[in-house]
Amino acid sequence: MGFTKSDADLNLYYIVVGDDPLILVLYVDDLFIIGAKRLISVCKEDLAMEFGMNDIGLMHYFLGLEVW
Numbered sequence: 001m002g003f004t005k006s007d008a009d010l011n012l013y014y015i016v017v018g019d020d021p022l023i024l025v026l027y028v029d030d031l032f033i034i035g036a037k038r039l040i041s042v043c044k045e046d047l048a049m050e051f052g053m054n055d056i057g058l059m060h061y062f063l064g065l066e067v068w
Helices: 035-050
Strands: 012-015 021-029 028-033
Touching: 021 035, 028 035
Parallel strands: none
Antiparallel strands: 012 021, 021 028
């Protein structure tokens, strides 16, 4: 899909489309997608074609931290 693996974190991938970054973070069996809404939608559609996945919506907690 054109993502680049981060040198700083082996579970972080990123791509820049136009001026908008899209970031994927993998953690065990979870995938976090951060970026512009339109890019997130396209990314989720592409990933769903390749992998079985469930979209559980916006992240509110991660490793015991509240995220808003």
